[in-house]
Amino acid sequence: MKLDSKIPEGRLEDKWSNYQLKSRLINPANKKKLNVIVVGAGLAGSGAAATLAELGYDVQCFCYQDSARRAHSVAAQGGMNAAKNYQHDGDSVFRMFYDALKGGDFRSREANTYRLAELSAPLIDHYVQQGVPFAREYGGVLINRSFGGVQVERTFYARGQTGQQLVLAAYSQLYKMVRAKKVKMMVRHEMLDLVLIDGKAKGIIARDLVTGQIKRFAADAVVLATGGYSRVFRLSTLAIGCNGSAIWKAHKRGAYFAAPSFTQIHPTALPQTSDSQSKLTLMSESLRNDGRIWVPKDKNDTRNGNDIPEEERDYYLERRYPSFGNLAPRDISSRAAKERIDAGHGVGNLKNAVYLDFKHAIERFGRDVIEDRYGNLFSMYKKITGIDAYKEPMKISPAAHFSMGGLWVDYELMTTIPGLYAIGECNYADHGANRLGANSLLQASIDGYFILPNTINNYLEDALKQDHPGVDHPEFDKVEKEVKSQIEKIMAVKGSRTVDDFHRELGKVMWQECAMSRNKQGLERAIVQIKQIHAEFWKEVRVTGTDNEMNSELEKALRLADFIELSLLMCTDALQRDESCGAHFREEYQTEEGEAVRNDEDFAYVSAWEYNAGDFILHKEKLEFEYVQPSVRSYK
Amino acid sequence: MKVTFKIWRQDSPKSKGVLKSYETDGISEDMSFLEALDHLNEILVAKNEKVVAFEYDCREGICGQCGLFINGRAHGPHEHTTACQLHMRSFKDGDTIVVEPWRAAAFPIIKDLVVDRSAFDRIIEKGGYISAKTGTAPEANAMLIPKEIADASMDVAACIGCGACVATCKNASAALFTSAKINHLNKLPQGKPEQHRRVLDMTAQMEAEGFGSCTLTGACEVECPAGISIASIAEMNNRYVRAKLLG
Ligand SMILES: Cc1cc2nc3c(=O)[nH]c(=O)nc-3n(C[C@H](O)[C@H](O)[C@H](O)COP(=O)(O)OP(=O)(O)OC[C@H]3O[C@@H](n4cnc5c(N)ncnc54)[C@H](O)[C@@H]3O)c2cc1C
Ligand code: FES
Numbered sequence: 001m002k003l004d005s006k007i008p009e010g011r012l013e014d015k016w017s018n019y020q021l022k023s024r025l026i027n028p029a030n031k032k033k034l035n036v037i038v039v040g041a042g043l044a045g046s047g048a049a050a051t052l053a054e055l056g057y058d059v060q061c062f063c064y065q066d067s068a069r070r071a072h073s074v075a076a077q078g079g080m081n082a083a084k085n086y087q088h089d090g091d092s093v094f095r096m097f098y099d100a101l102k103g104g105d106f107r108s109r110e111a112n113t114y115r116l117a118e119l120s121a122p123l124i125d126h127y128v129q130q131g132v133p134f135a136r137e138y139g140g141v142l143i144n145r146s147f148g149g150v151q152v153e154r155t156f157y158a159r160g161q162t163g164q165q166l167v168l169a170a171y172s173q174l175y176k177m178v179r180a181k182k183v184k185m186m187v188r189h190e191m192l193d194l195v196l197i198d199g200k201a202k203g204i205i206a207r208d209l210v211t212g213q214i215k216r217f218a219a220d221a222v223v224l225a226t227g228g229y230s231r232v233f234r235l236s237t238l239a240i241g242c243n244g245s246a247i248w249k250a251h252k253r254g255a256y257f258a259a260p261s262f263t264q265i266h267p268t269a270l271p272q273t274s275d276s277q278s279k280l281t282l283m284s285e286s287l288r289n290d291g292r293i294w295v296p297k298d299k300n301d302t303r304n305g306n307d308i309p310e311e312e313r314d315y316y317l318e319r320r321y322p323s324f325g326n327l328a329p330r331d332i333s334s335r336a337a338k339e340r341i342d343a344g345h346g347v348g349n350l351k352n353a354v355y356l357d358f359k360h361a362i363e364r365f366g367r368d369v370i371e372d373r374y375g376n377l378f379s380m381y382k383k384i385t386g387i388d389a390y391k392e393p394m395k396i397s398p399a400a401h402f403s404m405g406g407l408w409v410d411y412e413l414m415t416t417i418p419g420l421y422a423i424g425e426c427n428y429a430d431h432g433a434n435r436l437g438a439n440s441l442l443q444a445s446i447d448g449y450f451i452l453p454n455t456i457n458n459y460l461e462d463a464l465k466q467d468h469p470g471v472d473h474p475e476f477d478k479v480e481k482e483v484k485s486q487i488e489k490i491m492a493v494k495g496s497r498t499v500d501d502f503h504r505e506l507g508k509v510m511w512q513e514c515a516m517s518r519n520k521q522g523l524e525r526a527i528v529q530i531k532q533i534h535a536e537f538w539k540e541v542r543v544t545g546t547d548n549e550m551n552s553e554l555e556k557a558l559r560l561a562d563f564i565e566l567s568l569l570m571c572t573d574a575l576q577r578d579e580s581c582g583a584h585f586r587e588e589y590q591t592e593e594g595e596a597v598r599n600d601e602d603f604a605y606v607s608a609w610e611y612n613a614g615d616f617i618l619h620k621e622k623l624e625f626e627y628v629q630p631s632v633r634s635y636k
Numbered sequence: 637m638k639v640t641f642k643i644w645r646q647d648s649p650k651s652k653g654v655l656k657s658y659e660t661d662g663i664s665e666d667m668s669f670l671e672a673l674d675h676l677n678e679i680l681v682a683k684n685e686k687v688v689a690f691e692y693d694c695r696e697g698i699c700g701q702c703g704l705f706i707n708g709r710a711h712g713p714h715e716h717t718t719a720c721q722l723h724m725r726s727f728k729d730g731d732t733i734v735v736e737p738w739r740a741a742a743f744p745i746i747k748d749l750v751v752d753r754s755a756f757d758r759i760i761e762k763g764g765y766i767s768a769k770t771g772t773a774p775e776a777n778a779m780l781i782p783k784e785i786a787d788a789s790m791d792v793a794a795c796i797g798c799g800a801c802v803a804t805c806k807n808a809s810a811a812l813f814t815s816a817k818i819n820h821l822n823k824l825p826q827g828k829p830e831q832h833r834r835v836l837d838m839t840a841q842m843e844a845e846g847f848g849s850c851t852l853t854g855a856c857e858v859e860c861p862a863g864i865s866i867a868s869i870a871e872m873n874n875r876y877v878r879a880k881l882l883g
Contacts, residue, residue, distance in 0.1 A: 047770075050770070051769075051770040051771075054769045054770060065693055065699070065701060066691070066701065066752070066753060066754070067753070067754070067756070067757050067797070068757075069699075069700070069757075069797055070693050070694075070699040070700060070701045072693070072694060072699070074694065074698050074699050075694050075696060075698050075699070084776070084777075086777065122773070124776045125773035125774065125775055125776045126770060126771075126773045128773065128776040128779070128826070129766065129768050129772070129773035129774070129826060130765070130766055130768065130826075131765075131766050131820070131821050131824055131826050131827055133786050133787075133789040133790040133793050133820070133824065134786070135786065136781055136782070136783045136786040136787075137783060138782070138783045139780065140780030140781050140782050140783070141777050141780060142776060142777060158790060158793075159790055159794075161698070161794060163698075164698055164794070164796070165790075165793060168793065171760070172760060172764050172765035172766075173765055173770075175757060175760050175761040175764070175765065176761075176765040176767065178761055179761045179762070185757075187754070187757075210746055210747075239693040239694045239695070239699065240692055240693055240694075240695060241693050273664075273666040274664050274666055274667065276664070276667055276671050276674065276675050277666075277667075277671060278668075278670070278671050278674060278695060279695045279696070281695075281696050282696075383717065383721055383723075384721070384723070385666075386665075386723065386725055449770050450770075450771075453770070498678045498681045498682070500674065500678060501678070542681055542684075543681075544680070544681050544684055544685060544686050544687060545686040545687065549647075549648075549747070550689050550746060550747045550750065551687075552677075552687060552689060553677075553681065553687050
């Protein structure tokens with residue numbers, strides 16, 4: 001199958017309007033006859049479900065939590081970018097587009113990335129209208145701050161809870177449409193498979209997490225908005241329930257998976273303290289403005305951080321990147337930390353952290369100033385670790401944070417399965433090999449609010465003329481049977497190990513070999529190990545309780561079974577891409593100073609993988625750069 | 637460390653529940669409270685028993701999904717802290733820790749420590765939004781909102797919807813939750829056109845769901861993880877009276 005990105009004609013800045021001019025419309029009376037399933041109720045899912053319902057479609061929206069308000073978009077702290085140029089500092093749509101394209105190391109489509117920037121300003125208007133209490137100046141206008149290395153101030157925020165405030169706006173709008181009886185909200189329902197009829201997406205199979213019942217849902221189109229899959233590493237900044245199951249099942253039914261191995265590792269999270277730890281909390285990157293990062297020079301140093309004299313400390317970022325120092329970009333800082341930790345210099349009980357030290361900053365500016373700048377972060381640190389960071393250096397560690405990879409989609413956000421769309425973090429579209437901070441709340445939101453509701457007509461107009469198969473269609477029988485047999489199979493293993501035990505094992509392999517820095521031998525080894533984990537899982541996992549009740553062990557087991565398969569594809573992808581780009585750093589492809597070496601000649605394409613009975617076939621979507629010529633990303 | 641959990645076990649909404657004791661070894665002080673429960677569940681699996689059902693998702697105090705009554709207090713011994721942010725270092729070796737679900741008529745128990753809080757969603761459904769369709773927004777800076785108003789709105793908008801206020805209230809009142817949403821929107825110019833209808837409809841739904849009435853004991857503001865003050869309830873009451881007169 002040839003990948004058709006469906007990029008519209010015309011100049012970059014005209015493409016989206018040209019698309020809208022040509023796209024087909026459906027009259028309101030007919031929209032009522034069409035039913036759309038939206039799986040996910042984060043920013044992408046809620047935005048899409050509410051807007052489709054406002055337009056007149058009948059919508060069924062799903063989430064696994066007890067309410068749409070809990071989606072993990074809620075955890076975003078920093079903010080959301082928009083090219084409003086309110087600060088009069090030279091920002092523009094083109095500049096924002098350029099930053100995102102370059103930040104992604106030239107592995108995304110120009111047309112998509114441009115549209116991301118283009119729709120950012122109207123999105124701020126939208127959220128303000130919905131009642132988001134963004135930060136304001138005394139005079140009443142909106143405030144901005146800067147984020148992640150860009151040179152303008154274009155980030156909008158609501159204290160440290162931007163994601164929460166956006167989610168609450170999207171959730172309210174969604175429940176407005178629930179009240180209008182245009183959206184049926186299915187909370188505590190987890191999608192377990194996709195149903196295709198004549199090759200088109202026509203429904204899903206979901207498990208009611210309260211009763212355990214397996215249910216069928218039919219529709220004219222299916223939209224996946226299920227978020228990121230970084231829980232494949234087990235320890236990550238994601239919520240415990242975040243999963244890759246919906247997109248993985250879609251992949252197994254024919255949707256190509258793009259750049260699965262592109263994962264962003266955030267440098268400043270709280271370290272793991274024990275094997276039973278379940279998640280890593282993010283600490284704002286802003287701390288690196290005043291904190292200095294170091295490890296002991298001596299590997300066997302067991303003294304407290306404060307007792308180690310200056311000359312026995314290695315401020316490795318300042319040493320390796322004298323011009324950027326502690327403010328080196330995310331991927332580089334994370335990799336440098338890993339390098340020191342792997343060399344045995346890590347600190348903390350598990351020797352898996354580095355110090356972030358405010359001693360010098362406090363001496364220089366006084367405690368008051370530091371408290372004013374970071375007070376809330378220091379108290380959060382104390383809440384979690386019990387340590388007073390005004391007196392002792394913080395311990396921080398890199399953590400898996402964001403999936404750039406996801407289902408391949410065209411300009412209309414449709415996957416390679418007709419009638420199946422992927423929006424938000426679960427697709428691969430705008431961020432290339434590395435996403436910029438504060439661009440993903442944006443992407444999830446515009447996908448749901450602005451893009452999908454304009455593109456889905458193009459497909460649904462045809463669907464209108466076709467019949468609308470119901471849940472009694474034989475394909476539903478077939479897929480439901482497969483889902484049930486998978487559940488029965490897991491319940492029947494009755495082995496000796498817990499699901500979490502397997503997840504820890506998988507997480508360790510993925511973290512070691514397929515995270516910040518990768519190499520051929522490591523990835524080949526990981527593939528062997530993952531196959532062993534897979535075999536062992538199906539022989540030894542133990543799920544207690546039954547499948548016809550609320551059963552968190554069963555939920556976890558089903559998600560992990562999919563993660564194990566997905567991790568194989570991630571390693572396959574990382575192994576195939578013989579270059580370093582963005583977050584994908586292959587040790588074989590670096591300069592003498594450890595800089596990534598990108599290879600545009602051979603790898604200026606998006607890898608889109610097709611599932612083939614346990615194996616994967618690579619398809620390439622060539623990337624053409626008409627408006628910006630790829631350049632080298634350097635931080636020396 | 638070693639602790640004894642006394643946990644409410646209840647198979648289904650209709651069945652009878654009991655407190656069951658579990659002596660649990662191998663707990664470390666750095667574990668969060670929920671990780672200690674994960675640890676207990678792994679032990680239960682090893683013994684071929686059903687795991688304890690409890691709720692969580694983000695585990696960083698923002699999604700509002702976790703909610704446990706720990707030793708007689710909503711979210712445990714600390715003020716303004718969710719159960720997922722509580723750590724085992726707040727307990728001593730040998731402690732007995734009683735863990736129960738939120739108890740309120742409007743939050744029926746589903747299983748063990750899991751309750752149904754959909755009543756909150758239905759309160760929001762009755763007006764916790766601004767009736768404007770996607771695509772109809774004016775330029776954001778065309779409307780000036782003084783910083784004091786945006787900040788005051790944010791103070792209450794911070795509610796995480798966990799239900800600790802209801803669980804801790806002797807009347808099981810949802811006044812803090814409901815007031816937080818009403819005041820968030822009604823303070824802002826965008827919320828003004830629907831302000832009266834919003835107060836009347838949302839408070840009516842709150843009553844219809846079977847939440848008790850507020851007697852301003854102030855217990856809720858102590859536990860609220862978002863630090864929302866009961867002044868918010870007084871403000872809602874005020875708005876209610878005005879809505880009755882004007883609305
Ligand atoms: C800690 C943290 C901080 C961040 N900070 C920022 C920031 O400051 N700025 C920024 O721009 N980005 C930030 N990000 C990234 C950004 O928050 C996410 O990329 C974005 O919110 C994803 O939105 P989404 O709608 O795609 O997914 P989510 O919000 O994760 O929603 C996923 C939805 O899918 C549902 N779901 C999942 N699987 C299933 C299934 N199988 N069946 C049924 N339903 C399912 C869930 O219930 C949920 O409703 C941050 C991310 C994290 C983790
Ligand atoms: S798990 Fe999200 S607030 Fe506790």
